[in-house]
Amino acid sequence: KKGGVTVRASNERENRGEEEERRKMNKKKIFSLAKGFRGRAKNCIRIARERVEKALQYSYRDRRNKKREMRGLWIERINAGSRQHGVNYGNFIHGLSKENVQLNRKVLSELSMHEPYSFKALVDVSRKSFPGNKNVVQAPRKVDISSINA
Amino acid sequence: MALLCSSSTVILPSSSVKPSGSDRRSPFLGLSLTAISNPSVRVGINGNAKRGLQVKCEAEQATTSLVPANQRWMFDEEEANGPDIWNTTWYPKASDHVNTDKPWFVVDATDKILGRLASTIANHIRGKNLASYTPSVDMGAFVIVVNAEKVAVSGKKRNQKLYRRHSGRPGGMTVETFDQLQQRIPERIIEHAVRGMLPKGRLGRALFNHLKVYKGPEHPHEAQKPLDLPIRDKRIQLQK
Numbered sequence: 001k002k003g004g005v006t007v008r009a010s011n012e013r014e015n016r017g018e019e020e021e022r023r024k025m026n027k028k029k030i031f032s033l034a035k036g037f038r039g040r041a042k043n044c045i046r047i048a049r050e051r052v053e054k055a056l057q058y059s060y061r062d063r064r065n066k067k068r069e070m071r072g073l074w075i076e077r078i079n080a081g082s083r084q085h086g087v088n089y090g091n092f093i094h095g096l097s098k099e100n101v102q103l104n105r106k107v108l109s110e111l112s113m114h115e116p117y118s119f120k121a122l123v124d125v126s127r128k129s130f131p132g133n134k135n136v137v138q139a140p141r142k143v144d145i146s147s148i149n150a
Numbered sequence: 151m152a153l154l155c156s157s158s159t160v161i162l163p164s165s166s167v168k169p170s171g172s173d174r175r176s177p178f179l180g181l182s183l184t185a186i187s188n189p190s191v192r193v194g195i196n197g198n199a200k201r202g203l204q205v206k207c208e209a210e211q212a213t214t215s216l217v218p219a220n221q222r223w224m225f226d227e228e229e230a231n232g233p234d235i236w237n238t239t240w241y242p243k244a245s246d247h248v249n250t251d252k253p254w255f256v257v258d259a260t261d262k263i264l265g266r267l268a269s270t271i272a273n274h275i276r277g278k279n280l281a282s283y284t285p286s287v288d289m290g291a292f293v294i295v296v297n298a299e300k301v302a303v304s305g306k307k308r309n310q311k312l313y314r315r316h317s318g319r320p321g322g323m324t325v326e327t328f329d330q331l332q333q334r335i336p337e338r339i340i341e342h343a344v345r346g347m348l349p350k351g352r353l354g355r356a357l358f359n360h361l362k363v364y365k366g367p368e369h370p371h372e373a374q375k376p377l378d379l380p381i382r383d384k385r386i387q388l389q390k
Contacts (some may be wrong), residue, residue, distance in 0.1 A: 070239060073285070081281035106239065112281040113240055119281075146306060 074109040081112030085123040091133070095126025157302045158230050170213035252360075254376035256369065259340065260300040266386040268343035269303065274379065276348065277362050288357060294376055297362045302388040303328060313342065337363040 027045050033055070034041060034048040041051040066107075079089035087095075096103070101122070112119045209232050255274060259267060277290035303311065311328040331339055340363050348354045362371065369376075 010264050043265050074240065075282055076278070078283075080279055082281065084281070088225055107236065109281070110240060114235060116281075142305075 043099060071105060074105040077109040078112055080104060081119055082123055082126075083108070087122055087123050087127055087132070091130055092126045095128075095130035096122065096128045099125055101125065165387060169363040215382035220288055240282070242282065242284055242289060246282070247287055247289050252291050254294065254371060255379040256294040256296065256371075256376040257379040257381070258297050259295050260297045260366075261302050262386050263388060264301050264303050266341065266383050267295075268340065268347055270379065270381055270383060270386070271295070271340075271344050271361065275338040275344070275357050286353070288353060288360075290360065292359060292360045292362070292374070292376075293379060294369050294371055295340055295361070296369050297365075298340050298363045298366050299365055301336075301340060305390070313339075333360055355357075 030044070030045065030048055030052050032054045036042065037048065037051055037055075041047045045129075075089060078092070082089060082092040103122075108122070111122070181374070257267070257271065271293050273279055274293055276296070277289045280289060282289055306326050312329050313326045313328070314323060316323045327338065340362065341358075344361055345358055348357050362369065
């Protein structure tokens with residue numbers, strides 16, 4: 001039993017040492033992730049731990065959001081590029097899909113920036129296939145009748 | 151990759167004669183298409199010009215690298231032909247949005263509907279009409295508005311539209327009608343309208359400084375050679 005006690009004591013000391021090391025290692029990891037944070041969040045473990053947890057949550061969420069945002073940016077760029085040629089984004093994409101042109105929006109946005117003549121050719125293809133909405137009903141214009149009584 | 155080959159074969163002039171909107175590096179027409187009605191095609195200063203009218207197919211691109219032979223050890227196999235522009239979304243470098251290279255536009259506000267005019271101006275200042283639009287970077291142009299006191303509004307807004315401001319102290323609200331403000335400080339009407347249509351934030355405030363509004367028909371920016379702002383809105387002119 002004496003042997004058991006001593007073994008346990010030394011185990012405890014070892015375990016405590018390992019635990020302390022483990023705790024320090026965890027703190028080290030947290031501080032290395034907290035580089036560049038504002039104020040005490042990069043220096044004090046209690047605050048840094050919270051901020052680092054939040055930062056990791058944000059990065060998880062934003063890895064998924066980034067794909068959405070990028071696609072939105074491509075669509076905005078394609079819109080601007082095709083409007084320069086007189087066709088808006090909706091009609092452009094509709095015409096392309098009618099012609100079974102399966103270029104994705106990423107490539108289309110890069111084309112509109114770096115290969116302007118190729119992009120114009122694509123716009124012409126789309127316009128030929130879908131010339132636009134000719135049956136749009138114009139809303140009746142409001143006429144100012146205040147001048148009649150005055 | 152096949153697309154690269156096909157796009158270069160379809161459009162011969164594009165790969166060899168690259169028109170550049172600004173002086174040197176940016177290879178896209180975004181600026182010049184809007185600014186110049188007859189696109190003046192200038193030969194790009196990159197190596198394509200030297201080769202003349204040549205079809206750049208994939209095989210040639212693999213062998214003819216843009217990196218000189220003695221520096222090729224610095225790059226990997228994939229990077230030897232220059233940065234990848236097809237698989238990464240383009241982001242402007244600092245040289246792509248230098249203020250001195252941006253186009254200037256001038257627009258006469260006489261008898262133009264206020265909101266429609268402000269919307270067009272804000273789009274051009276923000277750069278949303280360019281294919282190189284980036285939301286975090288100021289890629290837009292400068293816009294000059296002249297004859298600001300003659301801007302028009304429809305309906306009874308001339309007497310009924312209110313402009314409010316608050317000094318921060320209790321009872322410090324000042325209310326003015328469109329008419330009164332136009333007689334007092336006519337530039338403020340257009341500035342107020344455009345500021346409401348630009349993004350709010352640091353970038354938005356910097357964009358607002360690219361708007362120059364003047365009362366009469368003269369403006370002091372002749373040295374910038376401003377072009378006429380291309381307006382595509384059919385209902386912007388007041389119908390009398």
